[in-house]
Amino acid sequence: MTDSSSQSFFRRxxxxxxxxxxxxxxxxxxYSRFVKRDNLLPSWSDADVQEFIASDPVHGPTLRTAREAAKYGSAGAVIGxxxxxxxxxxxxxxLHVVDEIKGLSTKLKLRRNMLDFKGFKLSWSKLYI
Known part of the structure; x- marks a missing residue:
């Protein structure tokens, strides 16, 4: 048998x-070299981030501002x-739902009156819209 016929329909x-x-x-x-790494990057704790902010005069203030902006952004997302x-x-x-229900009951009453007028006596369980 061939390889393709030995596989199930769903597998093929x-x-x-x-x-x-x-x-x-x-x-x-x-992007697979960034996403599917053999050695994962170590996670940073808050102490590591604070140490980097204190040690790097160029990117430290930017990182501090970005972290504050993330806090405000997440709070704003929750409030929103x-x-x-x-x-x-x-x-x-x-209230428009109430108006629709009133309109529906008016339609049913009119249909019931029309059916009574024609001489038909139907119960409410057999009356379809």
């Missing part, structure tokens, strides 16, 4: 899918998310 499909998209995103291979959720919650319970 998945391999074709991967090949298709890897051709289209081949530019990402340029909460206020957006509050506005969405407020207007999701607006």
């Amino acid at each position: 499909h998945w391999e074709g899918y991967k090949e298709f998209w890897s051709e289209r995103f081949s530019f990402l291979d340029n 998310a909460v206020s957006t959720a509050a506005v969405a919650w407020k207007y999701s319970r607006s």
Whole structure:
């Protein structure tokens, strides 16, 4: 048997899918040496960052400013998310829903009156819009 027939249908499909998209995103291979490292970079603690800020007169103040900006940015994101959720919650319970329900009940009453007028007696369970 050939190699392709010994593989399952899903395996062949998945391999074709991967090949298709890897051709289209081949530019990402340029970044693989940064993303797929053999030796990972050590993580920095706050003490390491503060030591770098104190020791480097050129990039230290820039890093300090960037860290402060990140703190303000994350606080602003939280405030923005909460206020957006509050506005969405407020207007999701607006009065236009009540108007639509009143309009629907008026339609049902008119249809019921029309059916009663024609001589048909239908129960509400059999009345469809």
